[in-house]
Amino acid sequence: MIQTPLSSLVAVVVLTSVLTIPTHAKSIMKDGIERIETTSSRIHRMNDTNGYVVSSISEETLSRVSFQHIQESLNYVAGAGVQRGNGQEYLPALRSPVLTGAGGCGGILAAEDGIPLRAAGFCNINELFEAHGEMAQRIEVLKGPVSALYGANAIHGVINVVTPDTTYDDGLAAIDVGSYGFSRLKFRKGKDLGNSGIGINASVTRDTGYRDNEGVDQEKVNLRHRFAWAKSSITTGFTYTHLNQDTAGYIEGFESYKNKALAQSNLNPEAFRKASSMRLWSKYKTQSDGNYALSITPYLRKQSMDFRMHFLPGKPLEENAQQGVGVLSQLNYVLSPTFSIDVGIDAEYTEGELLQYQTGETEGSAFLVETVPVGEHYNYDVNATLVAPFTALTWHQDDWKLSLGARYEQMHYDYTNNMIAGRTRDDGTTCGFGGCRYSRPESAENTFHNFSPKFNASYQYSDQVQFYGGVSRGYRAPQATELYRLQREQQVADLDSVTATNYEVGVKGKTQQGRYVLSLYRMLKENVIYRNSDFFNVNDGETLHQGVELTVNHGLSDKLSLDFAGTYARHTYEHSQLLGEVDIQGNVIDTAPKVQTNTRLRYVFSDAVTSELEWQYVSRYFTDAENLNEYEGHHLLHARIHYALSSKVSLFARINNLLDVNYAERADFTSFSGPRYFPGRPRNVMLSVSLVL
Template identity: 70%
Template sequence: MTLKPLSPLSLLATAVALHSAMVNAADEQTAKIERIETTSSRITAKAGAQGYLVSSITDETLSLLSLQHIQEALNYVAGAGVQRGNGQEYLPALRSPVLTGAGACGGILAAEDGIALRAAGFCNINELFEAHGEMAERIDVLKGPASPLYGSNAIHGVINVITPDTTTGQGLLSYDYGSFGFNRIKLRSGKDFTNSGIGINASMTRDNGYRDGEGVDQEKVNLRHRLNLENTTVTTGLTYTNLDQDTAGYITGFESYKDEDIAQSNPNPEAFRKARSMRLWSKVEMGFEGGHQLSVTPYLRDQSMDFLMHFLPGKPLEENAQKGVGVLSQFNYIVSSTFNIDVGVDAEYTEGELMQSQNAPTVGSAFLVETVPVGRHYDYDVEATLLAPFFALNWQKGNWDVSVGGRFESMQYDYINNMNVGRVREDGTECGFGGCRYSRPESGKNDFDNFSPKLSASYQLDDTTQLYLGVSRGYRAPQATELYRLQRAQQVADLDAVTATNYEVGINGLTNNGRYSLAVYSLRKDNVIYRNSDFFNISNGETWHRGVELTLSQAITDKWSVDIAGSYARHTYEHSQLQGETDIQGNDIDTAPKLQMNTRLNYDFSSAVRAQLEWQHIDSYFTDAENANEYEGHELLHARVSFALTDGVVIAARVNNLLDTEYADRADFTSFTGPRYFPGRPRNFMVSATFDL
C-alpha cells in the first residue's frame, strides 16, 4: 500500500491562488468555556444531557498562547498531564498516568472535527501531531467514557481539535519567530458567497530545536467548502499534514537534565520520524418538520509514517501505513417537548500494514546481539472492520436533564503475516539463548464485541449552580500491535478488550464575574493489557484511577483575572504482578504525578494590551512500577503580552521558562539504561505579528 499525498508545493500554490481571491474577515465568534456542539453532539448547537462536561480551550486562549506543541495547550485542562517528547512527539495522559507501550494510545481518542485521527485498532501514541492544533478554533476535551458517540479508544476521554469554519470569510496572516531557529507562517482566509463558501487554514513551521542534531519541518492545511440548501447544509473538509523530524533521544544518568552540556546533547543523531496524513470528509446536516435533525459524515483517511526506533536494541526502522473509509451518523428524533431520542450507526473499514526491520547488527551484550538479528522483524497486513450502533434517550423537565444510552461495537481483524512464523530470523535460522526476541503469529482472524451503557444526569439547583453525575462503561479493543507484534515464546496473544467502569459527580456554576467546575471521579479498569515478566502480552491487569479536579476562571477586578486548572489523583496497580522481586499490587503506576496545577494570572492594561503570567506545577512521581525511582517534579513560569496596534494588527511576545529552570519534560527508568530523560528547554522566547485579512 503506497500513500500518494498532495505535494507541499501544490498545497502552497493552492493557498496562494485562493488567498488572492479572498476578502476581509467577519467578526470572530465569541467562544465559551464549555461547549456542547461537535464533541458532545454531531448535530450543531444541539443541547444534550449535561451529565458530563466538555472543557474547551478557546480561540482567545490559543491565540495568546500561540502553541509550538499541543502539550502547551492541554496543560490548561484539569486532569490532563501530557508529557512532551522530542520534536512534535508526546505521551498522553487524561485522568490517567502517562500512557506508554504499544497499544497504550488506545486509552484516549484523538480527533479533529469529531473524526478520529486514526482507525480504532491502529492508534499511534503521537497521533495528535496529525491535527491542526496550531491553527485550531478551539480544543475540546471530554473526560472519561461519558458519551455513546465514542467507543473503542475513549476509555479515559476524547481530545478533539476543532478547526475554524473559514467559509464565513474570517482571515489572518501571522508570522512567529522564536529561539532555536523557530519560524512559522500561518494563513487563514475565506470567501462567503451567502449560500456557499470556501476557505483555507494553513501553517508552515521550521524549528531547529534546542538539542544537537534535532529539528522539525512541518506543514499543515485545512481546506473547507460549505453549501447551504433548503433545510440542508453540506460542509466538506480536507486536512493534510506533513512532518519531517530529526529526533533527539533520551539522555541518561541520574538528573542528567541538570547538566547543560548533557541536556543539549543528542545520543541518537540518526533518529528521525517522517509522517504524512490526509483526511477528507463531508458532513451533511438536515432538518425536518417537527424539529428532527440528521447528521451524516462519510470520511476517508490515508496515512503513512516511517521512524527509527532509537529507543530499542538494534534501532530498527518501522514503516507503517493505513487507508480506510468510514461514516459517522446521528439522528435526533423529537418525541415531545421533554423527550427526544438520539440514534446512529458508525462504521469503518481500514487496511493497515506494518514492517519493522533492522539493517545493522545490534550493539550491546552477547545476549542482545544474538537475539535481535539483522533483517525483517515483522511484516504484516491487517484489514479491520468496525460496526457500532448507538442510542440515547434524553429527558428534560423542570430542573432535570437525564440521558440513558448505550453503544454496541463489533471490531474484526483479518491478519496476514508476510513472513515466516515464530521467533526465528528472516532466513529461518534460529537465534541463540532460546530464540529471537521478536515473534510472529500465524495469519488469522480476531473479533471483539462490546457494549457500553451510559447514564448522565444534571440538576439545575438555581440560576447559577448545576449538579451533575455520570455512570458509564468504556472499552477498547486490543490494538493490532498488541495482537501481532509478539515477543519471546509467545505465539498467540489471547487478549480481551480492556473495560472501564467510571463514576463521576460534580458541580459547576457561576460566581460574581466568574465560573467554576469541581469534579470527583473513580474509574476502574479490567483486562488491562500489559507485558509480563516473560514478555507475553496478557490482559488480566487491573488498575484504579480516582481524583478530584477544579477549574476556575475568575475576574478579580476590572483589570485582573485568574484561571486555575488543578487535579489531585491516584493511579494504582490493583493486580498482583512480580516486577523483579517486587509485587506491584497497590503501587502507584509509574509516571503518575498526584498533584498537577496550572494557574494563569491575567492583567489587561487596556483594551489593546494584555499580559499573562502562567505558573505550572508538576508533582514528583515514580519512574518505575516498583516505586523505587523517582523524578522530583518541577515548577515553571511563563510570561506573555499582546498589543493591538490597530483593530487589525496584533504584536505579541512570549517568554517560556522565565526563570530558566532545569527540568525534564519526561523522566522514566529502565533496567538497561537506569534513569533517562527528555530535557526541557531552557528559557526561550517567541515574538509574533498577526494581521487580519
C-alpha cells in the same frame, strides 16, 4: 503490501459526500435560539443533552499561547497531564498516568472535527501531531469514558481539535519567530458566496531545536467548502499534514537534565520520524422546525509513517501505513416536550500494514547480537472492519435532565503474516540463546464485541448552580500491534478488550465574577494489557483511578482575572505482579503525579495592552512500577504580553520558562539504562505579528 484496493470505496465517499453536517460552531435556527455544536454531539443543540462536561480551549487562548507543541495548551485542562517528548512527540495522560508501553496506546481518542485521527485498531501514541491544533478554532476535551458516542479508544476521554469554518469573509496572516531557530507562518482566508463558501487554513513550521541534531519541519493545511439550502447544508473538508523530524532521544544518568551540556546533547543523532496524513470528509446536516436533526459524515483517511526505533536494540526501522473509509451518523428526534432520542450507526473499513527491519548488526552483549538479527522482524497486513450502532434517550423536565445511552461495537481483524511464522530470522534460520527476540503469529482472524452503557443525571439547583453525576462503561479492543507484534516464546496473544467503569459527580456554576467546575471521579480498569516478565502481551491487569478536579475562571477586578485548572489524583495497580522481588499491587502507577496545576493571572493595562503570567506545577512522581525511583517535579513560569496596534494588527511577546529552570519534560527509569529524561528547554522567547485580512 495492502491487498484489497480501495478505489471502489473512495468512489463511495465521493458519491456520499452530500451526506454531512457543518463544523461551523454556531447555527441560528428559525426560532432565533442559538444552537451550539460541541464535541459531545454531532448535532447542533441548544444545550448539551448527552451529559458530558466539555473543557474547551478557546481560539483567543490558542492565539495568545501560539504553542510550539500541543502539550502547552493541554496544560490548561484539569486532569490532562500530557508529557512532551522531542520534536512533536508526546505521551498522553487524561485522568490517567502517562500512557506508554503495551496497553498505553489507544487509551485516549484523538480527533479533528469529530473524526478520529486514526482507525480504532491502529492508534499511534503521538497522533495529535496529525491535527491542525496550531490553527484551531478551539480544542475540546471530554474526560472519562465516552464510548457510548465515540466507541473504542475513548476509554479515558477524547481530545478533539476543532478547525475554523473558513468559508466566510475573514482571514489572517501571522508569523511567529522564536529562540533556537523556531519560526512559523500562518495563513487563513475565506470567501463567503452567500449560500456557499470556500476557505483555506494553513501553517508552516520550522524548528532547529535546542538539542544537538534535532529539528522539525512541518506543514499543515485545511481546505473547506460549504453549501446550504433551506434547512440543510453540506460542508466538505480536506486536511493534509506532513512531518519531517530529526529526533533527539533520552539523556541518561540521575538528574542529568540539570547539566546543561548533557541536556543539550543527543545520543541518537540517527533517529528520525517522517509522517504524512490525509483526511477527506463531507458532512450533511438537515433539520425540521423542532422534531428532528440529522447528520451523516462519510470520510476517507490515509496515513503513512517511517521512523527509526532508536530506543530498541539494533535500532530497527519501522514503516507503517493505513488507509480506509468510514461513516459517522446521528439522528436526534424529539418524541415529546420532555423526551428525545438519539440514534446512529458508525462504520469503518481500514487496511493497515507494518514492516520492521534492521540493516546493521546489533551492538551490545552476545545475547543481544544473536537474538536481534539483521533483516525483517515483522511484515504483515491487517484489514479491520468496525460496525457500531448506538442510542440515547433523554428526559428533560423543569430542573432535571436524565440521559440513558448505549453502544454496541464489533471489531473484526483479518491478519496476514507475510513472513515465516515463529521467532526465527527472516530466512527461517534459528537464533541462539533459545530463539530470536521477535515472534510472528500465523495468519488469523480475530473478532471483538463490546457493549457500552451510560447514564447521566443533572439538576439545575438555581440559575447559577448545577449538580451532575453519572456512571459509564468504556472499552477498547486490543490494538493490531498488541495482537500481532509478539516477542520471545509467545505465538498467540489471547487478549480481551480493556474495559473501564467510571463513576463521577460534580457541580458547575456561575458567579458574578466568573464560573467554575468541580468534579470527583473513580474509574476501575480491568483486562489492562501489559507485557509480563516473559515478554508476553497479557491483559489480566487491573488499575484504579481516583481524583478531584477544579477549574475556575474568576475576575478579581475590572482589570485583573485569574484562571486555574488543577487536579489531585491517585492512580494505582490493583493486580498482583512481581517485578524483581516487588509485588506492585497497591503501588502508585509510574509517571502519575498526584498534583498538577496551571494558574494564569491576566492584567489588562488598556484596551490595547494585556499581559499574562502563567505558573505550571507538576508534583513529584515515581518513575518505576516498583516505586523505588522518582522525579522531583517542577515549577515553571511563563510570561506573555499582547499589544493591539490597531483593530487589525497585533503584536505578541512570550517568554517561556521565565526563571530558566532545569527540569524534565518526561522522567523515566528502566533496568537497562537507569534514570533517563527528556530535558525541558531553557528560557526561550517568541515574538509574533498577526494581521487580520
